[in-house]
Amino acid sequence: MEKDNEVIKILLIEDDPNIAGLIKYYLNSYKKYSFAVDWAETAERGIEKLSLANTYNLILLDYYLPEMNGIEVLKIIKSRNIDTLVIMLSSVKEKEVMSEVLKLGATDYYMKEDIIGPLLPVIVASAIEKENLKKQIEKDKGEQSQKIEAIQEIVITVSHEINNPLAAIKLATNILLKKDLSPDVKTYIKIIKESTDRIEQTVLKLRELKSDQIVPYVGKLRMFDLSNKPGHQQSESKE
Known part of the structure; x- marks a missing residue:
């Protein structure tokens, strides 16, 4: 299957180069989309990248970083009104941390051992597709x-x-x-x-x-369906 033309830009904030390498490998192996992964080894560098040019579709954020944890990074992201999707990754499952992370606006929270594998690109793509659908609906x-x-x-x-x-x-x-x-x-x-x-x-x-209730009429013509309901009769409108 050929990959879609759209390139999904990912900011990966992860201090472990081995984990970062695995994440890149699984994302690049995905056949549906092409991923461009920008790796930041520190929280500070990740925040700097976001500040310089935030063109990312999603952020993969390690919870345990040397200089600050994922919650602190999320708070900075939120304070700067950055609305990029964030998936938090952790090596330990902590319910309180998960709850706080989601309250701060993260899309989801996953254990690294559960997500780093063939499932990773599927979850990332699904999160982005849902966000795109939400924006389209709005x-x-x-x-x-x-x-x-x-x-x-x-x-x-x-x-x-x-x-x-x-x-x-x-x-x-x-x-x-x-x-x-x-x-x-x-x-x-x-x-x-x-x-x-x-x-x-x-x-x-x-x-x-109150609502745009348009129904087919003749050919490309459509009309407002006002019928016999309150607020409904018929009035012509072109498509």
Whole structure:
């Protein structure tokens, strides 16, 4: 299987060169993605690399480092508003440490003996894929919100232009219905009145539109599904 073109950039903060070598080996052996591993032997050097050019997709952080532990490094990362994913690696399983690490925003916490192997690149890739999906969902929500705001502005403008003549038509039909007219004429006037009432209700539903509920219409045309639910009727919109 050919590797995807995307290169995943990893910052590895690990003081043991043997462990660092194993991590690089397993990441580079992965067939789905290409990994570019930037190794920092100390916490200080790792923080420096992050400060200079943070283009990393994920940080693999050793908990037991000579000058400071992983929690201290995480606190520095958090204080600098660096939102890069962090997976903490440790040689000892400590529940309190794990809890603190996750509270500080780490993606996960693993024992080195459990993760350093063929499973490592799978876990790293999965964490990045989940983060990318999360960002895409947030982006889509933002775009949808902007779209709805734009639609609501148009609806408010159009409804204002519709409501004035609509009010005049309703007033006229109410007056006519009180007149001594033939039954046939009154029937037609009632049809006009019922139609104006439906138009008025549709305008109200459009003004209450909260979510972008678009359904296929004809060809590439789509429409808002307002149906008979509260806040739902039909209004054309292009894709």
